[in-house]
Amino acid sequence: MTETRSIKLLIWCGPASIGLVLIGWMVCAGFLPPPTPTATGASLNAIWNDHPELKRLGMVLCIWGGCLYAPFTVAIAIMLRRGDPERLALPLAQAALGIFGTVFFTLNFLVLSSVAFRPEQAPEDLQAMHDLGFIMTFSPVAPFTLQYVLIALFIVSDESPNPSFPRWVGYANLWVAVLFVPACAIPFFKTGVMAWNGLLAFWIPVGVFVIWFVIMAIMMRKRLADEESAVRISTADSV
Template sequence: MTSPQSRTFTARLLLCTGPALIFALIVALIPLAHLIPPPAPTKSPEEIADFFASNTTGMRLGCVVMMVFFTFFATWSAVIIAMMRRMEGPVPVLTYAALACVGAGTVFFTIAPLTWAVAAFRPGDYAPETVRALNDWAWFSILFSWPPFAIFCTLIAVAVFTDRNGLLPRWVGYYNLWEAIFLVPFALIAFFKTGPFAWNGLFGFYLPTASFCVWMAVMSWALWPATKFRSPETFKERPLLSV
């Protein structure tokens, strides 16, 4: 049986992958891929093709970084799911639902850099319309895929509110409900190509994205004390994935 100290170390190590994801994402999107500010949806196919052709190496490197570190969303979320399992009773439906949402969200996360990497693979050989379509797909996969993340936040809130052990303070539940609401503007990118609700706009990109990054940082800070296991019997009565 592993010691409480080793469990604490492992949980906190995985918890640190969340802030690492945020930092790596900033590096990948800004100095490497030059995807922030995002290219406007109104740009012509030729402009988008030139955008990829002018920074092929940086785009490829940025996509590699994103592919690696986007998987950290799964490792970071594993700590939250483990805490949810401790909160639930003998039928951990919230835990299973959260696990499914994290899996779906991680897949959508990795689709975006995969698609951008394809667009940068042969920028001179693809038709400009194809490059623009790939770019559209990438932005939609990373932004329009907000429901699994919003539902994940809602499930966390329900787990916190129904937890009788007080593993996490109730403000964490309310904060997750608000975060679920803050992600909803991502849905509007399907309707606007210009203005604040487009994927390069204030409400279509910047505010929801910033709130998501802040959410990961706040949740990491809130979960840190809960990952200190004092007794080797912590999970004896409630294994992580058993009913």
């Protein structure tokens, strides 16, 4: 397998990552919108006992999707350096943060899969595990926020003759990072826009997260396509 094909494979891990998570979370588990944080243990018991096998399948798909975030992060590091290979610190730092973020993007679903594994447990115990899983899913945005800030810093400061990404991609990453921040407040609120089912802590961060995957995957594929086109033209001219 050539290096270009290997990079394409890593890039495709991004759409596969968010796709598996959305299918597992929305279609299989049925957690869109999420259960309200004010739900009682008894009501949560009823939710988790409704097709628990589908919820288990959903969490398994989410775990696989979360794992694929790591190779996508590596692809970003590689593509950032295509325009300016001398700048190594920020691409590596964002990759480290992305790989660290993958831990939160998998362990949260593992916690929730344990809830689905034994949904008949006492309501108080189930509620505690449910709360842990949902807070772990939506609140630990710090590694992702820092990752996108570093991506933005690299792109907007790239003065190479042939930058890997247009400047607007950097600003898009910065906006995603800013819009993630309200989710940090999830442990403090059970109702309102800052709760884990609220506008600022759930709907906007989840929406921009999906958009981020689309932007980065498309722009990385475009960069590779441009490079391949340039190679073909150069080869044709030399013949």
